[in-house]
Amino acid sequence: MDWKSIKFDWNHARAFFVTAEEGSLSAAARALQTTQSTLSRQVSALEQEIGVTLFERIGRGLVITPSGLELIEYVKEMSEAANKFSLAASGRSNQVEGSVCISATEAFAVFLLPPLLKKLREQEPGISIELIASDASSDLRRREADIAIRHYQPNHSDLIARKLQNGKAFLYASPDYLHSIGHPKTCSELEKADFIGFANNDPYVKGMSEIGLSLNSKNFPYTTANHMAHWALVKEGAGIGVMFEYIGEREPKVCKVSDQIAPFIAETWVVTHRELRTNLRIRLVYDFLMEELTNIFKHT
Template sequence: MDWDKLRIFHAVADAGSLTHAGDVLHLSQSAVSRQIRALEDSLGTTLFHRHARGLILTEQGELLFDATSSMVRKLDTTAARIRDSEEEVFGELKVTTTTGFGTMWLVPRLAKLYERYPDLKIDLMLEERVLDLPMREADVAIRMKEPAQQDLIRRRLLNIRMRLYASPEYLERMGTPHTIEDLRQHRLICQSPQTPQVSSGAVLVQTLLTHNMTSMLMVNNYFGVLQGVINHVGIGVLPDYLTADFPQLTRVLPEIESGEVPVFLAFPEELRTSRRVSAFRDFVLEEIQSIRKLQNETDS
């Protein structure tokens, strides 16, 4: 089969439109249409159903699209390996992690990474959905549980717990609770137990809610909870790794905390030799070590 025609077919199937595919390929709609018709003629089958809403793959088209998608992933991986030299780190790196960890911990540290590798291009995807690394939805993932997918290299970064924190200004104004019952006199800031989050955090919040809090602020991610705490809105449920960057936070009711939450970094086996992945992994591990050192100094 003609590689050019397959490339054009893949772009059309991905875009669902001759016009959009033409824009991506810098070809006219008529040129794209001719190539698709030629490919269909060479295969002796119809690859698309045409209708007013666009193009839909036929059964035969789906089979071919699966094959071209696999080819594209392999070509992307090969191109990444070729671009990565032994001495330089550059090009695109797709990283995924949760909204809370990404906004509160990772993004504030990326300036250091860019100082080392100014030509690195990071595509950071912050969401609770677990992206499929073997299918190359992302190159590297930092997740709050051990990945279940096969063919991944994984490394436990640290263990965290959800705890109660407040600002000194809030506690000076409203007083410090000494028992869990005292929390009813305060405003609790947390995520709803039904919001996608680590299960230990949801369990802790559910336990606190059984004490009939009189005033609450629920936010759908930990970054919003943090903003409420540092702006003296109330007492928030937050991950303990924040104490390294927000030493002004005061822990409230130290006996109350969630179960341990493991944090893992993972990437596909096929990216084992990627310089971009190695550079990012080493950077994250260095930053984690600095947190542990600070926590040990605080504890001592």
Template sequence: MAPVSPEWSLYRSFVAVLREGSLSGAARVLGVSQPTLGRHIAALESALGLALFTRSPEGLKPTREAKALRPHAEALAAAADSLFRAASGPLGENEGPVRISASEVFAVEVLPPLLARLREAHPRIVVELQVSNRVEDLLRRDADLAVRVVRPGQDALLATRVGAVEAGLFAHPSYLARHPAPRTTAELLKHALVGFDVGAPYTRVLKLEGRALTREDFSLRTDSDLAMFAAIRSGCGIGGCLVPLGQRSGLVRILPRLFAPSAEVWVVMHEDLRATARCRTVFEALSSGLKELLGVASRKPRETPPHRQVSLGVRGTT
């Protein structure tokens, strides 16, 4: 007799335990009892002929086999979630859930006004905002749409470039009142700098006049873009952030001619969702809204000499 494929519910429980690290945590997330979840894991191990977890003082530890199965199980979970979202509203109407993936900074500092406008225009669309700095693969259906600062490479994705956003070095006026703004890279490196801890691929190649910045250059280190932005706004030191956000928060830009990297911003959707009205509506709303925001942001104010730096823009809600 051919082996019978395990039920989806068993894989769902498997993914939950992987993510939560314990039966009790996974049971709370799924809304089932802990004994039921334990039976699911035992049934899946029996069906696959594999041991998936070992017990430790810290909780359940996935075996090597479980780690190898994880990406496949998560892809299955993402596909099931996508199917549920697609079935949760009529395809031809602006009604039902749409899941958007965006980085911390875009999800917290950029998108909310656009989502508020979308809510007023289409109150029956339910937005699920996935806050993640990872480059999620829309082909796996982790989300319906994504806002990204890298150009998507997959042919099956519908993408529109909405503009480019520039980053810069900024400091709060209170910090500069205590420590005069640097005029050179050498002076900058004597200041309290806010930057990355472990870092990501793009942070490892940051340079000032050919000098690569490393974690040892920073007096406050964090890999959270939001924590970094909050530290700069609180006067902890000089650090990098998106120019429109720095200007909006009343921060002072430092050495703009030496540090002005930019990145393209894209709104991305799987092409199969083009026929789903609510996804198409959200795609168009985000594309037009971000184009408007980035178009305004690209009109740079007149730069001031380093020794006469003043606040660029007005203080606003962040």
């Protein structure tokens, strides 16, 4: 049978479903507020449309056939979907429920997102959030996350990405550490200072070079793969580290190393997969993050 060619009237399918649920044409007719003869014609019409016998007529009663039993579950799902559609269309279904997985860098996940996610939960109590805090990128195409906040533009056409205003990151240190090295102001004065490095330090050193700081391995007595450990060492006075301005300016244990040193410029993208177009839950969280993060970045 060529199932692609089958077409049927939903009213006929509903008549079949209610008749099977109620157990008789008379009970189904009362449930649907129609006549028994109308309902019988609709069931017969569905049988002709799909070419399957749904009921055996025994005397004045009906007994559902094995084929009918097989199909009833599909029609039940259609009925439930139609009911949800009707509720949503009439505005009576305002609750959005389910889980959304968000991936973000450690700094964003620890310092930036918690108050935003708390606010989201207050607005949408039916949504639960899984937060992945990692500087490694989650693969959205494999659904390792639903939404990712990244510092580079994705290059896959099947991802949807919107760019936020560029963020600024500065060098920070504890006041005690800066006092111990004579409060340097210029890049040349900083070239003998201790810096907190990263496990993959080459991009960091390259970024330093671009703003005029020439550093080598002797400048990095500490390295770590974890930005939170990096930041903890900075707060403890172990050396100089880097952090986004929005986060650094809210930490009382540190201060900017110097206003004469240019900031690092960081792109920030909010990325998701194509399910954004059809999944209301993901769309709601994505739009919420875009609005909240845009407001934050405007004031930094």
